[in-house]
Amino acid sequence: MSKPSTVLPADSPIELSEAYGSYPQLWMKRPYWPVNLRHDLNLNCANCRMLNVGDGHKESLAVWPRRDWGPFLPQVKCCAHQPYWPNYLLGAALHDANGSGHSHLAVLLEQSELTPWGARPLPKRRTAEARSGQCGYGQDLELACPMLTREGQCSAWRFRPATCSTYVCQSAHAVSGLAAWREYEGRLVAWESELAHQLVWQLGYTNDDLRESLSHSEALNIYRRCHELLRSGWAP
């Protein structure tokens, strides 16, 4: 994977996934992001700095402070969780019929609870991730994201949700920078979640429906419709 500054999206805000390029009506409505920390996005993920931490005192200090303890497994790096995925971004990924991520997307959907809101990891995985915590993050191959390819690339980079877009392993502004990224992550996750709720209300579902587990085909139908609604220019 690589961070947005190395992808250089031409038609979407730099801190969001490229899928937002299809929803320009949302750009001014998104939460304010820490623009003064822009250089933190300039990570060289091909040469991940989190692979060798902990080998010695000097190496550890070289990447301190950091968001997670490490060292990360080279096959996994920071993609050691399964993000919650809002309906419209899944719809965008499904719409991308020629996208290379489809076999991974199928696995993700199989390994998720599918609700009108979107897809979230199964309870067993949620528990395992919570147990692994900051100290064990990135150290368990079993917890690699289902969207990660064997080559260690994200197969859904253009559709990744907020937790992935805002992950910064180390900030040039040290602890305060990491805290600012965490705070922004929380606001962006809440914003994506609210948007996903509003979309399904717009399709006629109620709050009670939001808790329902859906069949695979029902879920895919809703996710596609949510994406289409946003693509048509609808805004909350």
Ligand code: SF4
């Ligand atoms: S841990 Fe940091 S450097 Fe490594 S892949 Fe993730 S964001 Fe990039």
Ligand code: SF4
């Ligand atoms: S969706 Fe992509 S960027 Fe996010 S954790 Fe999975 S592989 Fe990594």
